[in-house]
Every structure is written in structure tokens, then in C-alpha cells.
Amino acid sequence: MTVTLLHYTPLIVCADAIRTCWQSFDKSDQGGEKDRELIDRVGNKFKHASTLEHLHYTFYIEGISRALLQELSRHRMASLSVKSTRYTLKELKDEAPFDPMDFGRATSYLVMTGVEIVDHMSVQALENLRQVLASGVSNDRAKYCLPESYKTELTWSINARSLQNFLSLRSDKSALWEIHDLAHTIYSAVPQEHQYLFAASIKGEGHE
Amino acid sequence: MTVTLLHYTPLIVCADAIRTCWQSFDKSDQGGEKDRELIDRVGNKFKHASTLEHLHYTFYIEGISRALLQELSRHRMASLSVKSTRYTLKELKDEAPFDPMDFGRATSYLVMTGVEIVDHMSVQALENLRQVLASGVSNDRAKYCLPESYKTELTWSINARSLQNFLSLRSDKSALWEIHDLAHTIYSAVPQEHQYLFAASIKGEGHE
């Protein structure tokens, strides 16, 4: 999977928003250490979490499965524009047949689990779907035999408050392995000077 | 698919909420024709849509596909508690093998599209998934070869304002056939005395 940051709000906008409450703009150091500490203190420690909502991030997420998308879309304080199977499944139509024993070409369409029997069945389903589409069935019906390993991509916009919630729930060991990986990948894609706001939300790396 | 209404707010609560603004409680007819007309006038015609949020519905939705769930969960002003594949896929483990030529038993697990080749591939995927689970693979990996036709169910809570938005977008001809059917089924499950609030959101029955 790949996560690319497309746009974000500079920290100074959040620091100034907080300074609105106290009208303490003269104490700002223009996004420097004092402002950074202020955001952490008010937004995190004082739990005035609404101030973190001024920080808005837009990511492009590629190479995740539709199994993961089912979980990602439960985070409702975010905006998702997702590659539509209804509009794009035709991409499979002109592919040459997939050999269920050869995972190579299929990896551009499928997220592999590393468990051979599962991945074998996924490639089989991909080949079946290709045949269905080649036979002229519309996307709206064909998509019902799509395996959830099928890759998708999306533009995802989320504010810092909701992103903290996402990271703390999904970086946890009990989360589904793929969304656990996504949580860590998104954390790495956050601007480096913003990462300190999310460090407490990120849990240990290991999961079974 | 089946939609069951589990709980809802009586109309009188919404009418009284509106009467709060004008302090006109003495004009109420206790949820009668005057109150019903008031809700429609203020909530719909005057576009004071927040007043409709006091009406909160909880439905149990069964027999829809995970393909449909992908679309349903985009409606973020709603609360979803969904049958988890991570927790429940073991249900397939002890099933006898499915014959891809015999759709009968498979219909308790799969939403059929009516297109034979698609449904055939879905049953094939179901049988493959059964074998994967029988071989001892964990749900978290096995679920990647699940076909999106796999049936799920959920408890869905939504307020009248968000339900209007859902119905107007999804009862439209351009919507995916299954969610189009769901929109109409949900409309039928709304309490009869509440349906007038949603009539304008429901579009024509036909779709290609």
C-alpha cells in the first residue's frame, strides 16, 4: 500500500485558532516550539479537542483491499472519494487470463495475504470475474463475485481529532492486520512536524 | 432482504421540539393533523432540517450483500453495528460442500443477482472459502477471498434528516439495483404515520 499526503493545514493555523480563545496572539512564536506545545496542551491534555479539527489532511491511499475499505469507511468523521467498481471494473475486460497458480500479474489487482490457499482462491475469483466481464455482463451485476481482496484506492480527508481516533483504534494489536498496517503507514505520511500530535495514539508495532 | 423497525421516536416529540422555538405548545393537537402539518412545513418547506433530527429510527437489516454494505456505510450520519466476518466466518466451517451448479443451499449465504454466470462464480467462491476455513486458516486471512455477494446484516440507526438524504439518493434509478431495492424496503418499514415525511424523497419505482 502507498499513502501520499496531498494537502494539509499548517500548524500555525491551529495555534492561532487556540489563541483566539485567550486573545493571546502576541505570545505566538509563529509555529515554533511555543505554538507546538500550546496545541498539545490545549488540544490533548486539556481535551479541548475541537481545536484540533482546524488541522485537515487529505491523503491518497492506494493498494488496499476492499476488505479494508469496509473497515475504513466506518470512520465517519472523514470524507472518502473511492475508486468505483461500478465505473471502473471494465479495466479487467481486456486482460489476458490469469493463471491461479501464478500470483505475479494478479498482484496489481489483489492484496495478497501471504497464506497460499487464500491467495490461490483470490486469483481464481479474479479470473472468474474477468470471464464474467468478458462475457458482457454489466459491472453492476458482475461485481457481486468480486473477492474482497480486490484492490481499491481513495482520496481521504480527515481532521486531526478524527485521525487521532482512527490511529488509536486501528494501530492496536487487535485490529485487522491490513488496517493496522495502514494506520502505521498513514502516521508516517503525516507531516513530520505534526507527528507529535499523534504519537500517543500509535500503539506498539507488533501484532499476531 | 428484510428490514425490521426496532425502535423510533413518536411524531409528537418532533412537533413539540418545533413548538419550543415559538413556545406554541398550546396549539398542539397531540400528534394529530396540525402537528403533522407543522413538521412538514417547518422541517421540509422552511428547511429547518435540524428539527427532523429529533426523529430517530433503529432498523434491523438482513439479507443484503457486502457489496451493498460498501455503499450503505458511505452514509455517515447514521450508526452501524454490522455482523463481523472476523468474528462469524466460522459459520461456514461445518457446512457440507456447496455444488456450484446448485444455487439452493447457497442462497442462505449469498445474494443472487439473477445473472447465471455471476451467481455460479459466487457459489464457486463460497465453496472455495469453505475449504479455506475447513483447512484451519484464520478468519482474518480467509475473508480476503470472500465474494462481495456474501450476505451480511446490521442494526442501523438514523435520524429523519439523514434518512431523507439516503432515500433521495438511493431510490434514484441511477443507484445500484440492490441499494435501490433497500431504499424502497426501508421506506416501507418506516412507521406509516411517518411516511409522509419521506414521500418526496422517494423516486419512481422503475430502474433498468
Added chain:
Amino acid sequence: MTVTLLHYTPLIVCADAIRTCWQSFDKSDQGGEKDRELIDRVGNKFKHASTLEHLHYTFYIEGISRALLQELSRHRMASLSVKSTRYTLKELKDEAPFDPMDFGRATSYLVMTGVEIVDHMSVQALENLRQVLASGVSNDRAKYCLPESYKTELTWSINARSLQNFLSLRSDKSALWEIHDLAHTIYSAVPQEHQYLFAASIKGEGHE
């Protein structure tokens, strides 16, 4: 202030929503001790907070100030229908003059702070407002000299997740005294069998 519960969702609806995920309906004791423990475990301890959103409460809140309303309306995951000054200020027009030294009659219009000089100024402002209205000025202009102690009332709908957030922030000692009192009054108005879900959100009684 007075808080009246107008409608709420029974606990069993939330317990069944949680059981949807595991399809464990057969373990329910119909809203009994097992179901109550399940809601606390999954919604609170496991932090699957979305399950608490199925519990939806509608309150009628009377006798709070518009100063408090400024803070209450910052809790955006809730629905407010508020007595409108634009529509109802005429209520003052036919009142006899208020004597700024006599707080008695004014208490039906004003929240008193217990600090004599403040309350005196509030009654003075009330009398001034009465004169403005009696002189024929429209509500939309007259309301600009309204003191924030002016009483208002509202219908307030909120789900259990958002109510927990409200109670934990506003029952805190650092909250404004009046909203601190409101937090405790609302907690008391929650159905008794639901209160255990909010006990951890309620902080100590004392505040300076």
C-alpha cells in the same frame, strides 16, 4: 433549571445492536444484567463507542441562561430546537415595569448568579429591554440589548456517546458553574437503568 426526559431508546436495542456483530442473540437476557454488562464492556471498555450511538435521548431543558446556551451549542453531535428570541421576545411587551431593586418577578425571565451587583444589572437590563420593546422596536433589533442571563429553553436530542463526552467535559470543576449544574441535572434525568453508562463521565460534585 429543570430537565425532563421526553423519550429514549431502551437498553435492549443497544444490547441487540452489539450482538449483531457476533450474532450472539441467543446469549441475551432481554435487557437484564448480562446485556447491561455487555454494553459497558463493548461500548466503554473495548471503546467500540459507535455502539452507544444507538441509545438516543430527548430532553426538555428549562430555566437555563443564554450564557449557558452559548456553551451548550458547542456540543455539535446533538440536535437543538431552542426558544427563539426573534419569535418570542414580545412576551416582555405587556409586562409591568421591573424594579431593579426587586428580584422577585424578574426571576421568571433571568438566571440569577447570587452576586448582588450582577443580578441588579441584569434586572436593569431586563427593564431596559422591556422599554425598548414597548416602544415598538422589532425583536431583531431589540434583542441586541438582551442580557445573557435571559432564560431560554430547548428540546435537546443526543446519543449516549456524545452525552458521555458532554458530561465528562462539563461536570468538571473547571466548567462554568451553570453548565456544571446542568451536567449533573441531566445525569439525574437519564433513565436510572442507563445511569451506569455515564457514571465514569461524572466528576466530583464540588466546584469553586
Added chain:
Amino acid sequence: MTVTLLHYTPLIVCADAIRTCWQSFDKSDQGGEKDRELIDRVGNKFKHASTLEHLHYTFYIEGISRALLQELSRHRMASLSVKSTRYTLKELKDEAPFDPMDFGRATSYLVMTGVEIVDHMSVQALENLRQVLASGVSNDRAKYCLPESYKTELTWSINARSLQNFLSLRSDKSALWEIHDLAHTIYSAVPQEHQYLFAASIKGEGHE
């Protein structure tokens, strides 16, 4: 009143988000006329309003009354960080007395309505509040005699979808005069190349 745009998302981010669905990135003209038309067509005409949520604006709003703030905060799909009376009322303490007949100095603290008797009463209330604070009463009690004409300021973040809703409701003739003016002032502060997205939300200029 003054509205300053502090930060916003470029149109190209929204256009690319929409192109995610069709994977039609190759048709982009990098935020040019084709992209602009695409956003209008999909976000407005097709009512895929969630795509407009990727556009996020942060404004600084000064010189509005707390009467207006009561209405502004009802728009809940937005983030508000507001000058706090609890933290800042001390600003009045060291002021010289205000003469209720002289509106000049008071205009830095009060929104004037243009109706003499109202503004006179507001200045009277301002002077009364000054005396209360000078006598040593805490902000938390003193603020109860604050007139709603008292000026406030805030940092306000909102996405394009919610901003359309705000503008269409509040630029209407039936809106309170001051929020009607705010709607038009905010519209003017939107980046010029974004204004076409909101033109249909803005109603006629006149109001009584």
C-alpha cells in the same frame, strides 16, 4: 465585521478526489476549466456532495455580536474556536467609564443596530458590566449581565458542503440582519476561483 481567509484547499485537490472514482486523472487540466466544471457537475448537479467536503476553509471572523454567535454555532458541521468571555472579560476592567450618550468609544466593544434606543441600552449595559468587573466580581458571574451586542471573534473552519448549507440558509431575506450580512461577507472572502461553487447558494442582496 471583518472576515479573513486564513487557509483553504486548492480546487485541484477536489477535482482529483472526484477523478479517483472514475480513475480519470488523465483528463485533468490541472485545476483549469475542465476541472472546475467537473466539480460543479459532480458535487452540485449530480449531488455527490461528499466530494465537496475535501475543500476546507479556515476564516477569522471579527466584529460580530454574541447574538449572531448564538446562530452561527447552530451550524454544527464546522469547527469554532471563539474568544472566551470567561478568559478575556478583564479587558473591560481598566477602561474609563462609558457615557451612555456617547456611542463612539463603545463601538469597539459593541455591535450597533442603528436603532438609537437599543444602542443606548447596550452602552448602558456595557458601562454596568465595566462597573461589575471593576468591583472585583469574577468573569464567570459578571458575564451574566453582558448584553448580546457584545463583540466577539472566532476562527471558523468549514468544508464547502457545509458552507453551501450555511450560505443558502443565512443569505436569505428571512435571516437575522447581522448573519445575513455575515453570509455575504464570507462569500466575498472565499477565494475568487471558488466562488462559482457557492453562487447558487447566495440569495438576493436586499432584506428589510
